[in-house]
Structures are given as C-alpha cells and as structure tokens.
Amino acid sequence: MTAPLSQVRLVLFDLDGTLVDSAPQLHRSVVAALAALGKGPVTLSEVSAWVGNGADMLLRRAWQGRHEVDAMPPAELPALRAAFDADYAEAATQGVSLYPGVRETLTSLQQAGKCLALVTNKPSRFVPAILDQVGLRDLFSQVVGGDCLPVRKPDPAPLLHICAQAGIPPEQSLMVGDSRSDVLAARHAGMPVVGLTYGYNHGEPIAASDPDWILDDFAKLTPLVLGSL
Numbered sequence: 001m002t003a004p005l006s007q008v009r010l011v012l013f014d015l016d017g018t019l020v021d022s023a024p025q026l027h028r029s030v031v032a033a034l035a036a037l038g039k040g041p042v043t044l045s046e047v048s049a050w051v052g053n054g055a056d057m058l059l060r061r062a063w064q065g066r067h068e069v070d071a072m073p074p075a076e077l078p079a080l081r082a083a084f085d086a087d088y089a090e091a092a093t094q095g096v097s098l099y100p101g102v103r104e105t106l107t108s109l110q111q112a113g114k115c116l117a118l119v120t121n122k123p124s125r126f127v128p129a130i131l132d133q134v135g136l137r138d139l140f141s142q143v144v145g146g147d148c149l150p151v152r153k154p155d156p157a158p159l160l161h162i163c164a165q166a167g168i169p170p171e172q173s174l175m176v177g178d179s180r181s182d183v184l185a186a187r188h189a190g191m192p193v194v195g196l197t198y199g200y201n202h203g204e205p206i207a208a209s210d211p212d213w214i215l216d217d218f219a220k221l222t223p224l225v226l227g228s229l
C-alpha cells in the first residue's frame, strides 16, 4: 500500500528506537530488577532485541533469557516489575538521547501544519519525564502509552484511538516506527507506515516487516511527508 503522502494530516510516532535511544536505560533497570530477585545480568544487545512489546514482556524475556516466552507469566513477574519500575523511575531520563534529526524534523512537520502524536508500548508513567528531558513534550497533541488502553501495538486500537480523538481518518495519517509491532498496528488500522532501520526490531531488519517506506535517517521524513522525496 502506498497512499499519497500529500494527504497526510496526522503523523503518529513510536518512542523507543524511533525518537529516543532508550535501550541503555532499559538495560540498566532490567539488570537491576533481575539482581533484586537474585538473577544474573543480561546484555544490552539482548535487551535491545527484547524491547517493543512493553515492560512486562521485556521482563518476561529477560527472566527466561529468550525472546519466545512461556504462555504463563512467571510468578515472580509482579516483584520483577516493581523492582524494574523503582529503578527505571530514576534511570529513564539519565543520558537518554534523541536520534539525529528528530527535533528538527518534528518541528518542521508541525510548522507545516501536521498534527503530531506519540504512540508507545512503554508504560505511560515514564513517558512525560523522557519527553521533558529531550525537549519534545510540547510537540505532541496526544500521547498514548502502553497501558492507556486494554491492548497495545501490534493491535491497531491505540492508533485508531488517536485518529478518532484527532478527527482524522487512518488513511490521512502516517505511522512512523522501528519495529514489526508498529508496522502491524498500522496495517491493521489501514494506515500507511514508515519503518526506520536503526532502532530495535527483535534482531531482524525492519524490511522483513514490509513497511511502505524504509528510511535509514529520521530527517528524510520531512521531504517524504512534505512532498519532495
């Protein structure tokens, strides 16, 4: 599907691996949570490959040391999550950085009259402080976190919720993300989707998820959306 991007009035952005490089802080807090329950550490590259389906799934993967986890969550999950939350409340903003071109690109899209929204699987309580830290808080008209609705990406509901609130249909919207959850959510919502190559996608190239456009540089969004790419 390649809808004409001249129609796009609303652009929805993923957070982790799309706007911010947050894996180092997530890694720190996952290791702290494991240690609190007497478990040894996991690596940054493992954590990067396990991000994308929310904090509980990240912790379940870390607990089992693999991406595909058992259907039943471990009994330790609530304690693990409490330890993670306690550490991440402090770690989330420490050294978190924007990918190149993000601020300039978001600003130019907003100045061109596009409505911007954030749709992340990260628990909502951590999102405002991160947006403040990187100076993006005022750019989004809506922010939907991983626990705002009963379901999260790859379910299309968070994307459709944002469209409904904005009064803009999915066909006139664009999803921008780094993982297969973003591509699938957009597909199910009937929305075109850009996949970025540099983020966290469970260790596989974003091309495997077949987004409508693949960009290796966030700044290329401006000409893509505003019409000169």
Ligand SMILES: O=C(O)COP(=O)(O)O
Pocket (backbone or CB within 6 Å): 014, 015, 016, 017, 051, 052, 053, 054, 055, 058, 119, 120, 121, 122, 123, 146, 179
């Ligand atoms: O918390 C996660 O698993 C990832 O969050 P994201 O949806 O912003 O990539």
Ligand SMILES: [Mg+2]
Pocket (backbone or CB within 6 Å): 014, 015, 016, 017, 018, 052, 177, 178, 179, 199, 200
């Ligand atoms: Mg992401």
